[in-house]
Amino acid sequence: MKTxxxxxxxxxxxxxxxxxxxxxxxxVPLPLLVPALAGLAxxxxxxxxxxxxxxxxxxxxxxxxxxxxxxxxxxLVSATAATAVSLVLGVPLAWLLAxxxxxxxxxxRALVTLPLVLPPVVGGVALLLALGRxxxxxxWLDSWFGITLPFTxxxxxxxxxxxxxxxxxxxxxxxxxxADPRYEEAATTLGASxxxxxxxxxxxxxxxxxxxxxxxxxxxxxxxFGATITFAGNFPGRTQTMPLAVYLALQDDPAAAIALSLVLxxxxxxxxxxxxxxxxxxxx
Amino acid sequence: MTHxxxxxxxxxxxxxxxxxxxxxLVVARGAFRLDVxxxxxxxxxxxxxxxxxxxxxxxxxxxxxxxxxxxxHLRLDGAALDRTPPEARPVGVxxxxxxxxPHLSALDNVAFGPRCQGASRTEARARAAEWLARMGLxxxxxxxxxxxxxxxxxxVALARALATRPRLLLLDEPLAALDARTRLEVxxxxxxxxxxxxxxxxxxxxxxxxxxxxxxxxxxxEHGRVVQEGAPAxxxxxxxxxxxxxxxxxxxxxxxxxxxxxxxxxxxxVATTEELSGPAFVAFPPSAVTLHRxxxxxxxxxxxxxxxxxxxxxxxxxxxxxxxxxxALAADLTTVAAAELGLHPGAEVWAAVKAAQTxxxxx
Numbered sequence: 215m216k217t218x219x220x221x222x223x224x225x226x227x228x229x230x231x232x233x234x235x236x237x238x239x240x241x242v243p244l245p246l247l248v249p250a251l252a253g254l255a256x257x258x259x260x261x262x263x264x265x266x267x268x269x270x271x272x273x274x275x276x277x278x279x280x281x282x283x284x285x286x287x288x289x290l291v292s293a294t295a296a297t298a299v300s301l302v303l304g305v306p307l308a309w310l311l312a313x314x315x316x317x318x319x320x321x322x323r324a325l326v327t328l329p330l331v332l333p334p335v336v337g338g339v340a341l342l343l344a345l346g347r348x349x350x351x352x353x354w355l356d357s358w359f360g361i362t363l364p365f366t367x368x369x370x371x372x373x374x375x376x377x378x379x380x381x382x383x384x385x386x387x388x389x390x391x392x393a394d395p396r397y398e399e400a401a402t403t404l405g406a407s408x409x410x411x412x413x414x415x416x417x418x419x420x421x422x423x424x425x426x427x428x429x430x431x432x433x434x435x436x437x438x439f440g441a442t443i444t445f446a447g448n449f450p451g452r453t454q455t456m457p458l459a460v461y462l463a464l465q466d467d468p469a470a471a472i473a474l475s476l477v478l479x480x481x482x483x484x485x486x487x488x489x490x491x492x493x494x495x496x497x498x
Numbered sequence: 499m500t501h502x503x504x505x506x507x508x509x510x511x512x513x514x515x516x517x518x519x520x521x522x523l524v525v526a527r528g529a530f531r532l533d534v535x536x537x538x539x540x541x542x543x544x545x546x547x548x549x550x551x552x553x554x555x556x557x558x559x560x561x562x563x564x565x566x567x568x569x570x571h572l573r574l575d576g577a578a579l580d581r582t583p584p585e586a587r588p589v590g591v592x593x594x595x596x597x598x599x600p601h602l603s604a605l606d607n608v609a610f611g612p613r614c615q616g617a618s619r620t621e622a623r624a625r626a627a628e629w630l631a632r633m634g635l636x637x638x639x640x641x642x643x644x645x646x647x648x649x650x651x652x653x654v655a656l657a658r659a660l661a662t663r664p665r666l667l668l669l670d671e672p673l674a675a676l677d678a679r680t681r682l683e684v685x686x687x688x689x690x691x692x693x694x695x696x697x698x699x700x701x702x703x704x705x706x707x708x709x710x711x712x713x714x715x716x717x718x719x720e721h722g723r724v725v726q727e728g729a730p731a732x733x734x735x736x737x738x739x740x741x742x743x744x745x746x747x748x749x750x751x752x753x754x755x756x757x758x759x760x761x762x763x764x765x766x767x768v769a770t771t772e773e774l775s776g777p778a779f780v781a782f783p784p785s786a787v788t789l790h791r792x793x794x795x796x797x798x799x800x801x802x803x804x805x806x807x808x809x810x811x812x813x814x815x816x817x818x819x820x821x822x823x824x825x826a827l828a829a830d831l832t833t834v835a836a837a838e839l840g841l842h843p844g845a846e847v848w849a850a851v852k853a854a855q856t857x858x859x860x861x
Contacts, residue, residue, distance in 0.1 A: 399564050400597040402584040405614035405662055414610070418601040 261479065268476055269469040276473035284451045285459035286477060292367060292455060293435040296374035297382075300431045304382040305424060309412065311383070312390035313398075323387075330380045337376055338444025345372065345445075369446035370453050374435035381434050382427040389423025390416070426489065433485050437478070516576035518542070519666055519698045523560045524569035525553075532556050532722040533570075538698045538715070540575075540665075545713030546702045549741055553722040554702040555594075558668050561700065562591050574665055574698075585614070587666075590659030594671040596651050598643035604630060604654045605639040611662035629657040633691075649680045656691060667692075669701035673708050685711055706745040710734065718742055736859045737781060748781045749827045752861055760858050765825050768851075769801050770858040777861035784818060786855035787829035790848040791839055801851045803827075807843050810836070817841075821849060 242250075269276070276282060311323050329337055345352040345363045355361040363369040397419060401411035417424075439457040446453040448462065456478055463471035519538040524531070532553040538544045546554045559565040561572065563584035572579045579587055590611075598607050608626035609619075617625065630639050633653040643651055652672065659667060672688060673681050689712055692699050703709050709716050710730040717727040718739070726738045737743040743750030753762035755774035761767045768780045794802070805823035812818075817836040819829045829849060831839075839847065 394597075396593065396597055397599060399584070400591070400593060400599075401610070401614075403562050403564070403587075403589060403591040404611035404658065405585050406610070407585055407614075410614060415599055419599075 264472065264475055264479060268472050272469060273473055273476070276470050277477065279470075281450060281459065282470075282474060282477075285454055285456050285474070288367065288370070288451070288454065289436055289456040292370040292374055293378075293432050293438075295371045296378055296435040297428050297432040299371065299375040300379040300382045300435075301424070301428060304379045304427075304431075305386055308383045308386035308390055309416075312387045313395065326383050327380050329377055330384070334377055334438065334440030334442075335444050338373060338441035341373060341376060341441065341445040345369075364445055365447040365449065365453060367446075367452055370442055370455060373441040373445040374438045377438050377441050378431040378435040382424075382431040385427030385430055386420065386424055389420045389427075392423075393419050429485060429489055433482065436481065519574055519700070521561065521572045522570035523557050523572070524567060525556050525560050525565055526568040527556070530556075530722060532560075534717070534719055534722070534724050536561075536700070536717065538700065540697050541695070542715065543692050543695075543699045543701065543713045545709035545716050546700065546719055547706060547709045547716050547745075548704065548719035550704060552719045554704075554719055555670060556722075557719070558591075558670050558700070558702050561666065562589050562668055563587050588662075588664050589666045589668060590662050590664030592652075592655045592659045592667070592669045592672055595675055596643075596655035598646075598651055598654055598658070600643050603640050603642055604635060604646065604650075607643065607654055608658045608661050611658060615662060625661055626657070629661050630654070633657050647680070648676045649684045652676065652684055653687070656688070660691075660695070665697045667695060667697065667699040669699065671703055672701060672712075673703070673705070688712060735857065736779070738779065738861070743781065748783055749787075750779060750781045751825075752777070752779055754778070755858060755860075758853070762825070766801075766803060768856060768858075769853040770856045771853050772858040774858055774860060778858050779861050780856055780858040782851050782856040784828040784830040786851050787827060787831075788850045789819065789829055789831060789835070789839055789841075790850065793848050794850060800853065801856070803849045805847055805849045807841055807845045807847060809843055810841060821847070825849070 307326065311319065311326070342349060342364060344350050345355065347353065347356055347362060347364065352363065355363070363372055393416065397415050398408070398411045401415045402408065406414065436455075437457055438455070439461070442453070442455060443458055448454050448458050450459075454462070456474060460471050460474045460478070463474060518540050519536060521536045522534070523536065524533045526532075530553065534546075534553070534557055536544065536546075536557070546557060548554050556565060560567055563579070563582060567580055570580075574588065579589075598604075599610065602610065605623060605626050608629050609622040612622035612625050613619065627636070627639060630636055633656065635650060635653055635657070638646060638650055638654075643654070646654060652675070656669075656672075669688075673685055676684055685708065692712060701709075701712060703712075713730065715727065716730055716733050718725050718733065718741070720739060720741055726733060726742060733742060734746045737746055737748055737750050740750060751760070751762050751765075751768065753760045753768070755761075755770075755776060755778035757773055757775070758771065759767045759769055760774070760778050760780045762780075770780055803824040805821035805825065805827070807819055808822045809820040810817055811820075812833075813830065815833070816830045817833055819831065819836070819841060821827050821829060827849060839845075841847070
């Protein structure tokens with residue numbers, strides 16, 4: 215019995231190592247290998263440089279300064295708020311795009327994805343024209359409700375949500391399309407309204423897709439620069455997020471800029487680690 | 499399309515009592531058009547039987563409200579349901595692959611319907627537990643659907659549909675997703691549960707055995723139309739299309755009856771015991787056919803045709819021979835007989851069928 219089991223295990227191991235050897239022996243063509251390695255180096259070298267030139271000795275001082283903490287706190291709060299806004303508005307929008315049929319749906323879908331490819335600065339200008347004090351909608355917000363968005367923390371959230379929401383919508387829409395719509399049908403035959411079916415059946419089924427989309431949107435919001443600085447300005451403690459602080463620090467205190475960049479790098483790596491089940495395993 | 503109440507079968511809605519199901523389902527989708535009339539009394543189990551693509555599932559979806567009717571009507575216990583959205587119809591559905599909600603336990607799957615109907619969480623769960631107990635699934639109440647076997651999932655799906663107390667229960671290929679052994683067991687259980695069900699049940703299947711075991715009445719659908727309906731035994735005895743004849747394992751021909759003979763549309767005449775006139779069907783089982791190498795002595799009450807073997811296949815412990823020639827027919831014979839006759843594709847044989855073993859009936 216014991217020997218049988220051992221032969222079985224050996225039998226399972228041998229062909230696998232054989233396959234690995236064969237794959238290596240077949241070789242990678244040089245015209246592919248060289249650019250591939252160059253590409254890898256190109257992606258990794260800047261990050262390595264960041265680590266090599268980091269002012270490790272003075273790092274604690276840089277990271278404990280009030281400005282850094284203000285910027286980090288503002289970044290985290292506004293990115294999270296922008297993600298929340300994206301979830302509340304983006305998930306229903308994704309559902310509409312995936313589950314209903316209305317004239318011009320393809321066009322609407324293209325419009326939703328436009329901020330994905332639009333230069334963020336243009337987005338910021340557009341936001342100013344729409345929601346600025348004299349903007350198309352902004353003038354009414356100001357005169358009726360006394361709400362002013364530009365150059366406020368709320369403005370930061372608006373700018374980040376504008377840029378980040380398409381990531382969430384596209385991700386959730388894809389998950390919805392992959393989910394079997396017949397579960398919703400089954401729910402309606404059990405007496406559930408379409409909204410109840412969405413809330414009690416569809417939402418739990420697509421929760422992983424929503425989570426992935428939210429992380430993607432959050433990461434995008436955290437790194438947002440162009441739209442934020444255009445629409446919300448650069449006031450420390452109010453609208454100066456981490457990316458803005460990094461850019462500003464680079465002008466007069468490069469060591470501080472590197473320290474701030476390290477913090478953002480750490481956050482990015484943490485996000486990647488959180489998503490490894492979704493992305494890393496897909497490639498292996 | 500006009501909204502008349504006249505059905506292809508000539509049954510008028512007024513003739514049908516208010517209780518039960520009275521429907522004429524017309525659904526047009528591209529080139530395909532479904533047009534079937536369906537009536538059933540409470541307590542009756544009706545099977546929609548037909549080949550794939552005949553429109554059975556479309557009919558079921560129309561009954562459930564998942565596909566809109568192009569024309570026709572749908573009344574259940576006297577109430578018109580044509581315009582009622584699916585969630586407001588007193589209709590329960592058991593889907594082919596069950597569609598149990600994967601994120602809910604068996605208990606919460608069954609409690610889903612009562613919850614939607616306004617029961618409190620405790621009340622809904624109590625009702626669900628009752629249904630699971632009736633299905634013998636109390637031990638699996640907490641299990642997620644992926645941990646259930648095929649047979650268990652089927653019973654949870656049935657419990658989930660019944661827990662809404664429907665007046666019409668729809669089952670889409672209820673046994674198709676099961677392996678052969680589970681099927682036997684689940685079929686017997688399903689038969690018991692359907693017998694207890696007091697309202698109308700409509701099941702869709704392409705399996706004649708499922709239909710005959712589970713249903714009181716069969717409605718055979720081909721190309722979106724009803725081609726035959728009646729009690730299972732009648733349909734098995736008097737098939738009216740090639741599809742049904744094949745399902746019930748009969749050789750079927752159509753022709754003109756003249757006394758004790760039916761002259762076939764293409765080919766020879768068949769001697770029968772029944773005396774008929776006019777258009778008629780004549781049917782006989784493959785086991786009634788005897789094959790001979792040399793021409794046997796012909797009797798008056800005996801049919802004899804010169805045929806050629808087109809193909810042979812094993813059929814249980816028998817050999818099924820497909821014959822062409824004067825008459826295309828299937829014949830069953832034992833392996834020994836096949837060997838003695840030296841049957842092979844292309845072999846010439848005489849096929850004989852006694853008149854007493856044929857069955858003729860008006861077309």
